[in-house]
Amino acid sequence: MPFVNLTHITSYHYSQPASFGEHRLMVRPRESFDQHLLSSSLVIDPEPAEIRWLHDVFGNSVAIATFRRRATQLRIESRARVLHNPFELQDVHIEDYARTYPFTYSSEEMPDLLRSIERQHLDPHRRIDNWAHRFVSKGSDKSTLDMLTDMTAAIKREFTYVPRQQKGTQTPLETLDRGKGTCRDYAMLMIEAVRSLGLAARFVSGYVYNPGGRQRVTGGGNTHAWVRVYLPGSGWVEFDPTNDIVGTEGLIRVAIARDIYQAVPISGTWSGFPGSYQGMDVSVDIYVDQGGPLENPALSEKELMNADSRRI
Structure with missing residues (x-):
């Protein structure tokens, strides 16, 4: 540790x-x-x-x-x-009913998760929805964890990270159109995509570091932003689309919020x-x-x- x-x-x-x-x-x-x-x-x-x-x-x-x-x-x-003591991918244990997508949260948990499922950005043409459904297998159930892991990796792979000191965050649609952004832009895109699939997601602000100490990580040298998704059996699990991290390896949480402006x-x-x-x-x-x-x-x-x- x-x-x-x-x-x-x-x-x-x-x-x-x-x-x-x-x-x-x-x-x-x-x-x-x-x-x-x-x-x-x-x-x-x-x-x-x-x-x-x-x-x-x-x-x-x-x-x-x-x-x-x-x-x-x-x-x-x-x-x-x-x-x-990082929480890693192998530590994620999901309840049987939620291991494949789609699933519905339990009646006991749903009232407390509703605001974290609620969408925050307009998407009149359902572009975020369509993008998110790329990761859902057609005609068969897909592992919930695999779906979220694939989405995390795709954002890192397909978008260009561009540091930006100015205040403010791109909307998810702007990030899709521009194909680039900062860690907070990536986090907001993934949060909206996850919520479009009916899952609860929150914004996390904190710090990222390299546990090996040999290489600087993307988003280092400043505060960092990523996503947490509620998965029954493991609770809130972190996903960092900027660095393709699942779990908290190299991530130190400072603030958690439903919306970026609360953190x-x-x-x-x-x-x-x-x-x-x-x-x-x-x-x-x-x-x-x-x-x-x-x-x-x-x-x-x-x-x-x-x-x-x-x-x-």
Whole structure:
């Protein structure tokens, strides 16, 4: 089980001192049976007047920061150390009634899954539906897991990954038309496709790393996005169409939501001179080691570089 060390720094720059409104931060990894949060820290400059924590409707940890000081830079640094025990493809065990598609969720589960089955984007000509049905065998039942695995692989194979720093997400139809997108575009396409088949799907925001430490993965160096689908017998199972991953190998969850706009890592407001906003910088640094918990989890970046570890 690797120990995953995360440093996520976001900086906003202004030419003139700006005032900052309330900021909502979703950067703390979730605690679960497959990822155990050993330590975490949140450092903000300028120092907030108050930081309070809450759990949202999905159980995500959210920090609410309020400010009194004006500044030409807002810097948010989150550090975390996670013991990761990945859930892999061979760990997926589906109930007999759901092993082949189509199937219907049980009456006990359906009321809680309905909103995650509900479509979020218009598809008047059923193009997403038609694309999704490519993976459904005609005239015979198909393994549910094989269908979802094939869809995950097809997105990676058939679409071109293009990093995009601008805010916003393409609609699934735009991703189909353009044949390219970012991890969040791929996630939204797959979510809509899975929902068109009557399955429950949710959006996941977090981090991706290479457990082997030899090669950077697509979507690394920033926050990452993927999909989870509810499969009776195993519950919510992760699918990453950007890297063709089934399970959580190399994936650290931070936020889970029904819609992408409910899982924005950092959101907030500012006020100041018009045109003074000069942009933002984001860096996500991850390294993996096999040792026990560090005595000082908040190491400096120089110390991290010198640590006896495999750097991603």
